[in-house]
Amino acid sequence: METVGRMAGVSQVTVSRALSDPSKVSPETLSRIQEAIAATGFVPNALAGALASKKSMLISALVPSITNIVYSGMLATFSAELRARGYQILLSETGFDREDEAATVEAHLSRRPDAMLLTGVHHADRTRRMLLGAGVPVVEVWDITDTPIDLCVGFSHPEAGRAMADYARARGYRRAAFITAGDERALRRGAAFAGRFAQAGGEGPVPIRGDAPASLAGGRALTAALLDEGFAASDGALIAASSDVLAQGALIELAARGLAVPGRVAVMGFGDQEMAAALSPTLTTVRVNRDALGRAAAQALLTRIGGTAPERQVIDVGFALVERQSA
Amino acid sequence: METVGRMAGVSQVTVSRALSDPSKVSPETLSRIQEAIAATGFVPNALAGALASKKSMLISALVPSITNIVYSGMLATFSAELRARGYQILLSETGFDREDEAATVEAHLSRRPDAMLLTGVHHADRTRRMLLGAGVPVVEVWDITDTPIDLCVGFSHPEAGRAMADYARARGYRRAAFITAGDERALRRGAAFAGRFAQAGGEGPVPIRGDAPASLAGGRALTAALLDEGFAASDGALIAASSDVLAQGALIELAARGLAVPGRVAVMGFGDQEMAAALSPTLTTVRVNRDALGRAAAQALLTRIGGTAPERQVIDVGFALVERQSA
DNA sequence: TTGTATGCGTTATCAA
DNA sequence: TTGATAACGCATACAA
Numbered sequence: 001m002e003t004v005g006r007m008a009g010v011s012q013v014t015v016s017r018a019l020s021d022p023s024k025v026s027p028e029t030l031s032r033i034q035e036a037i038a039a040t041g042f043v044p045n046a047l048a049g050a051l052a053s054k055k056s057m058l059i060s061a062l063v064p065s066i067t068n069i070v071y072s073g074m075l076a077t078f079s080a081e082l083r084a085r086g087y088q089i090l091l092s093e094t095g096f097d098r099e100d101e102a103a104t105v106e107a108h109l110s111r112r113p114d115a116m117l118l119t120g121v122h123h124a125d126r127t128r129r130m131l132l133g134a135g136v137p138v139v140e141v142w143d144i145t146d147t148p149i150d151l152c153v154g155f156s157h158p159e160a161g162r163a164m165a166d167y168a169r170a171r172g173y174r175r176a177a178f179i180t181a182g183d184e185r186a187l188r189r190g191a192a193f194a195g196r197f198a199q200a201g202g203e204g205p206v207p208i209r210g211d212a213p214a215s216l217a218g219g220r221a222l223t224a225a226l227l228d229e230g231f232a233a234s235d236g237a238l239i240a241a242s243s244d245v246l247a248q249g250a251l252i253e254l255a256a257r258g259l260a261v262p263g264r265v266a267v268m269g270f271g272d273q274e275m276a277a278a279l280s281p282t283l284t285t286v287r288v289n290r291d292a293l294g295r296a297a298a299q300a301l302l303t304r305i306g307g308t309a310p311e312r313q314v315i316d317v318g319f320a321l322v323e324r325q326s327a
Numbered sequence: 328m329e330t331v332g333r334m335a336g337v338s339q340v341t342v343s344r345a346l347s348d349p350s351k352v353s354p355e356t357l358s359r360i361q362e363a364i365a366a367t368g369f370v371p372n373a374l375a376g377a378l379a380s381k382k383s384m385l386i387s388a389l390v391p392s393i394t395n396i397v398y399s400g401m402l403a404t405f406s407a408e409l410r411a412r413g414y415q416i417l418l419s420e421t422g423f424d425r426e427d428e429a430a431t432v433e434a435h436l437s438r439r440p441d442a443m444l445l446t447g448v449h450h451a452d453r454t455r456r457m458l459l460g461a462g463v464p465v466v467e468v469w470d471i472t473d474t475p476i477d478l479c480v481g482f483s484h485p486e487a488g489r490a491m492a493d494y495a496r497a498r499g500y501r502r503a504a505f506i507t508a509g510d511e512r513a514l515r516r517g518a519a520f521a522g523r524f525a526q527a528g529g530e531g532p533v534p535i536r537g538d539a540p541a542s543l544a545g546g547r548a549l550t551a552a553l554l555d556e557g558f559a560a561s562d563g564a565l566i567a568a569s570s571d572v573l574a575q576g577a578l579i580e581l582a583a584r585g586l587a588v589p590g591r592v593a594v595m596g597f598g599d600q601e602m603a604a605a606l607s608p609t610l611t612t613v614r615v616n617r618d619a620l621g622r623a624a625a626q627a628l629l630t631r632i633g634g635t636a637p638e639r640q641v642i643d644v645g646f647a648l649v650e651r652q653s654a
Numbered sequence: 655t656t657g658t659a660t661g662c663g664t665t666a667t668c669a670a
Numbered sequence: 671t672t673g674a675t676a677a678c679g680c681a682t683a684c685a686a
Contacts, residue, residue: 001680011657016681026655041460046437047383048679051374051662067403072394076420083419088434091418092410093403107415110373133368216605252605275602278543278579328663338673343665353671375663378678 001044007036019044050112059301060090060108061117062101064183068214070243070271070290071119074141077294078117085302087114096183098124109134115301121145121152122184137304139297143185144316151304153297153315157185160286160319161192164240164268167284167321169200173266174236176202179222179246182211186242189270193240207231214242219249220256227257232265238327244269244276244285251279251326266327281325288319328371334363346371377439386628387417387435388444389428391510395541397570397598397617398446401468404621405444412629414441423510425451436461442628448472448479449511464631466624470512471643478631479641480624484512487613487646488519491567491595494611494648496527500593501563503529506549506573509538513569516597520567534558541569546576554584559592565654571596571603571612578606578653593654608652615646 001015008015010029018025018033025033036042050056059082063071079089090111094101102124108116109130115137118127121144131138131149138150145152168176176197178190190208198204210222223239231237241247247269254261261267261281269276269285276283296315303310328342335342337356345352345360352360363369377383386409390398406416417438421428429451435443436457442464445454448471458465458476465477472479495503503524505517517535525531537549550566558564568574574596581588588594588608596603599614623642630637 012680013658013682014656016679017656020681024655029655041457043433043436043457043461045378045439045679047374047378047439048662049681051372051378051664052679052681054662054681056374065403066393067396067399069394072399076392076394079418079420088438089418091406091416093406106370109370111415112372112374130368130370134370216601220605248602249605252607255607274543275575278547278576280579280582339664340673341671343663344672347665351671356671372663375678376665378680379663379665381665381678 001042004033004036004040004042007039008032054112056112056114057087058090058111058113059087059115059117060092060111060113062092062094062104062108063117063119064094064096065213066091066093069273070288071142073290074294074297077291078298079294081295081298082302094119098122098127102127102130105130109136114305115139117141117297117301118149120185121148121154123149137301139301141293141297144314146314148313151297151300151310151313151315153293153300153317155288155317155319157188158192160270161189161194162196163319163321164189164270164286165193165196165200165202167323168197168238168240168266168268168327169202171266171327172236173238173327174203175231175234176238176240177207177209177226177231178240178242179219179226179250180208180210180242181214181218181246186270187211189242190240210246214245216245216249216252219246220253221249222246223250223253227253227259232259235264237264238262238266238268240268242270244271244273244283247283247285247326248275248279251281251283262325262327268327272322276322277324279326284324284327285322286319287322289317293317328369331360331363331367331369334366335359381439383439383441384414385417385438385440386414386442386444387419387438387440389419389421389431389435390444390446391421391423392540393418393420396600397615398469400617401621401624404618405625406621408622408625409629421446425449425454429454429457432457436463441632442466444468444624444628445476447512448475448481450476464628466628466631468620468624471641473641475640477640478624478627478637480620480627480644481642482615482644482646484515485519487597488516488521489523490646490648491516491597491613492520492523492527492529494650495524495565495567495593495595495654496529498593498654499563500565500654501530502558502561503533503565503567504553504558505533505535505567505569506546506553506577507535507537507569508541508545508573513541513597514538516569517567537573541572543572543576543579546573547580548576549573550577550580554580554586559586562591564591565589565593565595567595569597571598571600571610574610574612574653575602575606578608578610589652589654595654599649603649604651606653611651611654612649613646614649616644620644 194206272287328339521533596612603610
């Protein structure tokens with residue numbers, strides 16, 4: 001800025017002003033400064049700016065996995081919303097381990113982000129302490145709780161599991177199994193599904209199987225194991241999955257064995273990915289509005305950064321059961 | 328650090344040393360300092376550190392889309408590799424517009440990243456100038472060129488398109504169409520496919536259709552349009568797609584119309600996503616090793632940051648035609 | 655409308 | 671092994 005200023009015949013401060021609020025500088029000097037900037041290729045140092053102003057214009061985001069469409073979809077909307085307001089995104093994958101997450105949170109806090117997005121509501125004690133100590137606005141997404149660190153945007157996983165069970169019972173399925181990925185939210189949906197299904201008159205106990213990452217191959221294997229145990233020996237059986245990908249794996253295995261869906265075995269997914277409506281049979285699943293979630297999370301943080309307390313600390317974006325052919 | 332130092336009975340500088348290189352501090356003072364850090368919950372300010380040391384430990388990554396598995400998969404490996412070395416990732420989606428990319432590059436440069444990852448090799452002039460001017464190590468991925476900005480890790484899209492055409496001709500398909508997403512690399516594969524297919528004795532000209540984002544619905548629609556035009560009026564027809572997702576859409580549309588694959592119409596995809604091997608029929612496609620690509624990009628940047636020039640500026644990771652049932 | 659002085663929290667240099 | 675001092679490049683308060 002010193003150099004640019006010299007070229008334009010003004011001081012460093014005036015250059016700073018021209019960049020941050022052009023209206024504070026006379027039109028003539030402004031254009032001289034802009035010429036100097038163009039001539040030198042000057043790019044302001046945001047690190048120094050952040051240090052001086054105590055505003056980093058950085059938002060950190062921690063998600064379990066960016067290759068999983070449910071997180072990357074939400075993240076895309078979240079990022080776009082914030083980028084439009086001049087923020088940039090510091091991203092990390094945390095997997096599903098709480099201690100890893102704590103370490104990542106600490107690394108992110110060293111960059112002094114203006115806000116932070118966390119996935120899920122269960123964190124290490126140390127994470128909570130660091131965040132509270134740092135005083136950064138935090139939004140926990142993809143789940144809800146009565147005791148958020150700060151803000152919270154998501155939906156109830158046990159409720160989603162129960163809704164799946166109620167649907168299955170209402171459609172008359174007598175026997176059910178839940179195939180699942182290993183993440184904690186999927187497991188809570190599974191437990192809620194199993195509990196409600198038996199409670200609502202279905203045969204219990206409902207087997208819950210699997211803890212690998214969600215993949216087609218995983219869905220096939222878990223389904224194959226169930227069938228080998230005689231799970232579909234008689235009609236009225238339903239396989240509920242913790243994700244559409246696992247459900248698609250189930251459909252593939254059932255097709256390979258020539259078992260009719262939903263006639264012999266019904267299938268339910270979770271997530272309503274694009275392929276759900278295109279599969280054959282089309283997949284009955286649970287829709288979560290990822291765009292709405294990402295947008296709500298961004299907006300909540302923005303108002304919080306702006307100083308005004310958001311109307312609600314906890315926003316439940318809900319979910320919707322999407323009835324199609326597979327169950 | 329001042330405060331921590333007072334608690335431990337040393338100066339601020341010693342605290343800094345304890346953090347950056349513990350071996351430079353006596354064991355006793357080190358443990359006193361660590362106690363003080365634990366007691367205060369002190370988290371060092373990386374912004375100030377970066378400003379003083381001129382090393383931000385930040386790597387910026389620009390990809391067209393994070394919801395597309397081909398980019399997010401590569402990114403996951405790239406990030407993991409760098410995070411293991413203490414770097415953090417500043418991420419932006421740039422879409423497919425060069426001016427948008429230029430603006431994003433400028434915003435990222437203001438954070439003084441130690442290196443930058445760019446997708447593709449075609450950029451605005453301004454982008455190239457800024458990058459060269461800033462002197463940051465740059466790796467362009469997912470494509471190759473003789474004139475990289477700095478480093479380059481990818482494969483040849485025209486070659487991939489020609490390999491698909493050669494395979495199709497070798498299998499005896501006489502007529503072909505290419506359905507594609509709108510991105511520039513997909514279009515270059517399509518053009519190369521069309522050119523080679525005709526040149527190798529296939530019927531020409533080969534229609535190239537579509538420029539929407541890759542989706543199942545898009546694949547179905549493009550396929551439907553081709554079929555409505557009588558594309559599959561006789562045997563020996565093949566539909567090549569710019570991605571596995573589009574190819575899956577094609578398979579769905581063909582199944583819906585009762586057209587046998589590959590008997591009546593053959594289908595080829597691109598990307599070898601997980602579902603490719605699980606579809607029915609299994610999908611013939613082109614595999615690109617996303618992990619290897621992300622890892623090579625990270626390693627190239629790391630050696631470049633380390634000061635030693637990497638052995639090669641351009642790394643061709645190649646691709647492989649995966650022969651399955653659909654073609 | 656512009657400029658001067660000061661501080662942000664580190665690291666690097668030099669000295670003790 | 672430790673400390674004093676000077677950058678790093680900008681924004682803020684205050685003055686002119």
